[in-house]
Amino acid sequence: MVEVKHLSKSFDGRTVLNDINALFETGKTNLIIGRSGSGKTVLLKNIIGLQRPGSGQILYDGRELTGMKKRELDLLRREMGMLFQGSALFDSMTVLENVMFPLDMFSPDSFKERQKRAMLCLERVDLLEAEHLYPSEISGGMMKRAAIARAIALKPKYLFCDEPNSGLDPKTSLLIDDLIHSITRDYRMTTIINTHDMNSVKNIGENIIFIREGILEWRGNKDEIVSSHNEALNDFIFAASRR
Amino acid sequence: MNEALHRMGEYTLLMAKVISIPNRWSMFFKQLIKEIYKLGADSLWIVIIISIFIGTVIAIQISLNISSPLIPKFTIGYTTREIILLEFSSSIMCLILAGKVGSNIASEIGTMRVTEQIDAMEIMGVNSANFLILPKILGLMIFIPVLVIFSMFTGILGGIAASYADINGMTPSSFEYGMQFYFNSFYIGYSIIKSVVYAFIIASIASYFGYNVKGGALEVGKASTNAVVMSSIMILMADVVMTHLMLT
Ligand SMILES: Nc1ncnc2c1ncn2[C@@H]1O[C@H](COP(=O)(O)OP(=O)(O)OP(=O)(O)O)[C@@H](O)[C@H]1O
Ligand SMILES: [Mg+2]
Numbered sequence: 001m002v003e004v005k006h007l008s009k010s011f012d013g014r015t016v017l018n019d020i021n022a023l024f025e026t027g028k029t030n031l032i033i034g035r036s037g038s039g040k041t042v043l044l045k046n047i048i049g050l051q052r053p054g055s056g057q058i059l060y061d062g063r064e065l066t067g068m069k070k071r072e073l074d075l076l077r078r079e080m081g082m083l084f085q086g087s088a089l090f091d092s093m094t095v096l097e098n099v100m101f102p103l104d105m106f107s108p109d110s111f112k113e114r115q116k117r118a119m120l121c122l123e124r125v126d127l128l129e130a131e132h133l134y135p136s137e138i139s140g141g142m143m144k145r146a147a148i149a150r151a152i153a154l155k156p157k158y159l160f161c162d163e164p165n166s167g168l169d170p171k172t173s174l175l176i177d178d179l180i181h182s183i184t185r186d187y188r189m190t191t192i193i194n195t196h197d198m199n200s201v202k203n204i205g206e207n208i209i210f211i212r213e214g215i216l217e218w219r220g221n222k223d224e225i226v227s228s229h230n231e232a233l234n235d236f237i238f239a240a241s242r243r
Numbered sequence: 244m245n246e247a248l249h250r251m252g253e254y255t256l257l258m259a260k261v262i263s264i265p266n267r268w269s270m271f272f273k274q275l276i277k278e279i280y281k282l283g284a285d286s287l288w289i290v291i292i293i294s295i296f297i298g299t300v301i302a303i304q305i306s307l308n309i310s311s312p313l314i315p316k317f318t319i320g321y322t323t324r325e326i327i328l329l330e331f332s333s334s335i336m337c338l339i340l341a342g343k344v345g346s347n348i349a350s351e352i353g354t355m356r357v358t359e360q361i362d363a364m365e366i367m368g369v370n371s372a373n374f375l376i377l378p379k380i381l382g383l384m385i386f387i388p389v390l391v392i393f394s395m396f397t398g399i400l401g402g403i404a405a406s407y408a409d410i411n412g413m414t415p416s417s418f419e420y421g422m423q424f425y426f427n428s429f430y431i432g433y434s435i436i437k438s439v440v441y442a443f444i445i446a447s448i449a450s451y452f453g454y455n456v457k458g459g460a461l462e463v464g465k466a467s468t469n470a471v472v473m474s475s476i477m478i479l480m481a482d483v484v485m486t487h488l489m490l491t
Contacts, residue, residue, distance in 0.1 A: 048366055077368035088359040102367050105267055154367075 001026050002047065002158060002190050007056035009039075009046055016042050018214045020056070027188045029181050029204045033195055034211035035236060040194040041085075041162055043211065047192065048080060048160055049073055060158065078106055081151030081189075083161040083180075087143040089135040089150070096122065096131040099149045106154060121149040125179060141172040145179070152183060159184065159191040165200060173197060177204050198240040201225060210236065254451050260372040261380070261450075271378060278382030286343060286390060290336060294327075294394040297335075298401025301326055306405075306413040319413050320421025323402040325430075332394035333434040334482045337441035340387065341474045345449040348379055349470035352453030353463035361454070372454065380446040387442035388435045395434070433489050440485065441478050448474040 002024040009017040016039045024030040032040050045051040047058055049065050058065040060076060068076065089098050099118040107114055122128050125145040130138050138146070144164060151159060161180060165173035181204045184191040195201070201208065205222035210233050218230045228234065265271035302323045309318060352375060355361050364371040399422065406418035452470035456462050 050362055050365065074368040077366055080366060082363065082366045084359040084363055086358055088363040090355075090360055090363075091358075104270055105367065105369055160366075 001061055002192065003057075003059040004043075004047065005057040005059070007043070007046060007053050007058065009042055009051070009054045016214050017046070017053075020211070020214075020216050022209050022216065022219070024190055024192050025207055026190045027185060028191070028206040029184050030190070030192045030207045030209075031195055031201060031205050032192065032209055032211060033201060033236070035196060035239075038211045039214045040196075040211060044160055044162055044192065044194050048082060049077070078154060079157045081154070081156035081159045083144070083147050083151050083159070083164055085162045085166055087135070087140075087147040089143055089146055091135045094132050094134055095127065095138065095146045095149075098135070098146060099153050102150065102153045118149075118153060121153050122146075124152070124183070125149045140167050141169075141176065144168065144176050148176075148179060148183070152187070155187065157189060159189045161191070161193040163194055163196075165195065165197045170199060173199060174203065180204070196236075196240065198237060212236075253455060254447075257372055257376075257451055257454060258447060260370065261376045261447075263370065263373050265373060265377065266370070270374070274374070274378035275382055278378045279386045282344060282382060282386050282390075285347070286340060287393065289339075289343065290390045290394050291397045293339065294332065294336070294396075294398040295401040295404075297331060298323065298327060298398035299405045300401075301331070301398075302402040302405035302413070302418070303408070303410055306411045310411065316412055316414065316417040317421030317424055320402065320406070320418035321424045322421075323418075324399060324422045324426075327395055327398040327402070328430045328434055332391050332398055333437045333441070334478065336391060336394045337387065337438055337445065337478055338475055340390070341441075341445045341449075341478060342471050344383065345445045345470050345474050346467040348446060348449035349453040349467040350463055352376070352450055353456040353466045354453075354460075356454060356456045357459055357463060376447070376450040376454070379450060380443060383442035383446040384439050387445075388438045391434060391438040395431070433485075436489070437482065437485050440481055444477045444481060445474050448477060 004020055004022045007017055007020040008015065020043065032043060034040050042051065046053045049058075049068075053066060056066070060079075063076065065073070065076065089095075090101065093101065096118055099121050100114055103109070103114040103117060107117070109117070119128065119131070122131055125148050127142060127145050127149060130142055130146070135143055135146070159180070164176050164180060168176065177200050180191060180193065183189070193200070193204075202222055205225065208220055208222065208225060209216055210218040210230070212232045218228060218233045220228065225233070225237070302319060305322050306319045355375070361371045361375075364374065402422075403415065403418060406413050406415045449467075449470040452466040452473070453463075456466045
């Protein structure tokens with residue numbers, strides 16, 4: 001469970017996040033939705049500690065991230081996996097080496113065991129055939145899957161995804177969504193996903209917050225969202241469904 | 244001025260992050276070998292080719308310019324050697340390498356920055372600066388001196404080749420005599436020490452510019468140009484300082 005309390009963040013005097021309060025549940029796919037520029041990425045970066053919040057608290061199962069020492073933060077980060085918008089695979093390494101990287105860095109296991117674990121992760125995302133290819137040699141959907149495999153290599157408790165569907169066709173998007181959803185359930189992770197894809201919302205929106213211009217406007221789930229009375233949210237849904 | 248101070252502060256902070264114990268030695272050595280191999284494969288031939296040609300040209304030009312009968316012909320060999328050992332193979336070669344290797348490093352790290360690969364490392368709890376930059380700095384500090392030695396060797400060979408062309412009375416035997424005349428072996432050490440410092444300058448400054456890129460592909464290009472300009476200026480300044488410290 002990840003809790004965000006009274007989180008605010010501004011850049012050069014411009015407020016990007018304003019007093020956000022949210023609760024992201026374990027074993028569920030938690031969605032942060034909102035229009036482009038609403039502050040989703042900034043919120044996610046604050047939650048994982050890549051940016052320092054201006055004020056407020058972030059709690060990982062009761063452990064407060066804000067104010068953690070470098071050492072503690074490094075340890076907490078080994079419990080996190082992240083899927084970046086552009087996949088962020090290391091382009092000097094093959095798919096298999098990418099998945100092995102976190103294991104090589106932190107796992108105490110032998111090389112054979114690490115390799116076995118990496119292959120297992122690749123199998124989970126159905127990418128065994130691409131193990132020896134470089135990121136430049138595979139498609140966007142495969143890159144996303146490889147990045148998911150890398151993110152789950154160290155069996156994280158928390159998984160973060162920034163626009164997992166950007167640049168993918170609807171069918172592949174669905175596949176990626178389902179993959180993230182089933183991994184979340186199987187490993188009982190706390191998964192937080194940034195998205196503006198209404199298909200994802202309808203598909204895996206177990207717990208949703210809607211952000212508009214840095215303000216949390218609405219929270220609920222995929223069943224409640226269709227009957228919401230929030231005007232901004234309805235606008236967002238309408239605009240998204242017209243695309 | 245403010246900008247310069249800000250950059251110096253940023254650079255110092257980055258170096259503090261770079262210089263720490265790697266958390267996996269096996270990964271560190273793997274990276275180090277990779278960097279040395281890349282540097283060697285990329286730069287050895289260009290160093291050899293440039294050195295041979297410049298060595299040849301220096302010998303020809305000196306021989307053309309020394310026409311007075313009062314100056315003995317072995318001066319040509321002597322001067323060629325001094326230029327190559329003292330300045331060309333270390334400083335000029337490193338300026339060339341700053342252009343080639345420095346821009347490479349800056350754009351490699353800069354691309355990793357804008358495509359969030361560095362963030363991906365940080366989020367895993369990896370010290371990305373240490374993992375990416377330390378092997379580059381050490382790799383260059385180990386292998387650039389080797390390239391400099393190659394450059395000295397092939398530069399001199401170029402000079403010798405020129406001496407066979409019989410320009411303005413230059414002969415191989417006088418050239419050879421001149422090359423051994425009044426030889427101070429400290430000059431080789433001096434050049435190698437200089438090149439180690441230049442290697443640090445090239446790798447650390449290029450890494451700094453790459454690591455701090457903000458934006459996209461366009462900024463990566465700018466960062467790599469800036470890296471080359473800044474490291475070249477720093478090399479020239481370090482040259483003056485070190486020459487003053489070691490030779491006067
Ligand atoms: N490092 C930064 N410095 C200054 N302003 C920033 C920075 N990062 C983000 N912003 C600003 O914060 C606002 C929110 O940006 P953010 O990237 O969070 O949007 P987003 O909701 O993720 O949009 P998208 O769906 O397009 O990814 C934008 O107006 C952006 O200009
Ligand atoms: Mg975003």
